[in-house]
Amino acid sequence: DYCDGVIPKGGATLMKDISLLKKGARGVYLYNKIQDILFDEIFEKYFFHSQLLDYVSCFTGPNIRAMHSMLINKPPDSGALTSRHPLHQDLYYFPFRPADHIVAAWTAMEPVTTSNGCLVVLPGTHKGELLQHDYPSWEGGVNKAYHGIQGCDDYETVPLPMDKGDTVFFHPLLIHGSGINKTPGFRKAISCHYSTSDCKYIDVYGTVQEK
Template sequence: MSVSLEAKSKIGYSFGFGVQQGISSPKHAYKFGGVPGTAPHIYNPVRSSKPKTNFRFTLDETSTGKLTTRQREFYEENGFLVIPNLIPDNLIDESRQRFLDLVNRKVDAGSILLMKDLSLKDKKGLPNERIYNKIQDFVWDEVLSKYVCLPELLDYVQCFTGKDIRAVHSMLINKPPDVGTKTSRHPLHQDLHYFPFRPADRIVAAWTAMEHIDDNNGCLVVQPGTHKGVLEQHDYPDWEAGVNKMYHGIRGAENNPRVHLHMEKGDTVFFHPLIIHGSGANVSNNFRKAISCHYSTSDIEYIDVKGTSQENIAKEVEDIAARKGVVMDFVDLWEFRSRDVRGKKAESHL
C-alpha cells in the first residue's frame, strides 16, 4: 500500500492510503515505478481536534481489540481503510489457480458467473485468461469460499457489520492488459447502486490485491468522504469504445479529488458501499487480479427499487439471469447469491 505525502488539508483528512489526485503534488511526494515491493506501508494517525466518542460506521462491540481508535476515526472520515498483508500468499495463489481452472473449464463452474471483456469476447484463439475479466458469485465454491469465510478477514468485517455476517457478493477481477480501447477501466460508481438491501452503514466491501497493484495496471481509486453523501444516479458512461456489461457509473464524478490505492499482494481495503470508487486502465503487459467480497449484517432489510435510481440495474440483472434460464426477481437473485458466514444464521446451516 502506498501513500503520497500531499497537502492533506486540501482534501479534508489528515492521513490516507494511496496517491491523491486532483490536487497539486509537492516535490517530496513518492514516485512509483510499478515495481513489486515498492509500495511503502505508511500509517499516520488521525489527529482530530476533538476525540471522537460516537462512531456511525464502525461498531463499538465488535471493533474493540481489532481496530484502533485512530483507524475508526479514519474510516469515519474517509469511508475506506487499508489493512496491509492481511490475506496469506498461499490462499491468494490457490484462488488464482482456481480462477484459471474455472475459465479453462477444468472444473465445473456451477452457478459461478464467468464474464468476458467487451473488447475480446468475439476474438478467436486467445487464452481464456485473456478473455474472461471477472468471475462472481462463488460463496459456495469449495476453494474460493476459503477467502469469503477466512476468520482473519471476518474479524475485521464484523467491525463494520456486527457479529452476524452475510456474504452478499463475491468477485475475482482479472483486469487484462488493455488493447487500446480502455475497456479495462471501471467507471466511478457506488456499490449500493447494485444492492436492494439496507442499512447501508452495515455493508462493507473487502477488496484484496492478489499482486502488486499501482497506476500502471489499474489500481483502485476512491473519493474520500463521499460515503457521507447519497446514492447518485448511475448510467452507462459515454465511452467511445463502449463499456463492459453492468459497469454503470456516475456522470461528472471524475472531476472530484481522489486517492489511488497502490497495494501489495495480500493488502486488503475495506470500504463503505456509498464511497465513490473505480479503477483505471491496465496499461501494463500483465493481468491485474484482485479478489473481493461484499458483506452485510445478516439482519438486512430488502427494499423495492421500483421507481428509484436502482430500477435500471434491477431490470438489467433480471434480464441477464432470464437469458441464462434463471427467472427470479432482483431481490430473489440477491438472496440466491448470498451466504451467512458468521453468527447465529451461519451456525444454523451447519
C-alpha cells in the same frame, strides 16, 4: 481453470471484456471477472477466514452474511480502454439496507499499481447519498454492468496502490473505480461484500436503482 473450462463453473458467472471478445481473446485473457464464487472450496477459505471476518464484524456486527463474491481478473487492456471501471457506488447494485451495515473487503492477489489499474476513490463520499448511475459514453465501449456516475470522470481521485495480500474495507456509498491496465500482466484481486444478516430487502421502484 475456470476460464478454460477445466473446472465446471457451477453457480459462478464469467464476465467477458467486450473489446477483448471482439479481438478474439481466449481463456484467461478474455474474462475480466468471475462472480459468485463464494462456495468454491478454495475461495471460500478466503471469504470465511476468521481474521477477515473479525474486521468485517466491525462494520456489520456479529451476524454476518456474505452477499456478493468475485474474483477480479483485469487482463491487459486491448487498447480500447475497456479495462477501466467507471466511478460508481456499490450500493447501486444492492437492494437491501441499512447501508451502514454493508462493507466490501477487497484483497490484492498480486501487486496493484497505477500502471495495472489500481482502485481509485473519492474520500468522504461514503457520507453522501446514492447517486444516479448509467453506462458511460466511452468511445471504446463499456463492459456489461459497468455502470458509473455521470459527470465524475474529471474528478480528482486518490489512487490505492496495494501489495499482494493487502486488504481494503470500504462502505457501499464510497465513490470508487479503477484505472486502465497498461501492463502486459494481470491485476487480480478477490472481493466480497458482507452485510448484517438483519438487512432487509427494499422495493427499488421509483428509486435511482430502478433502472
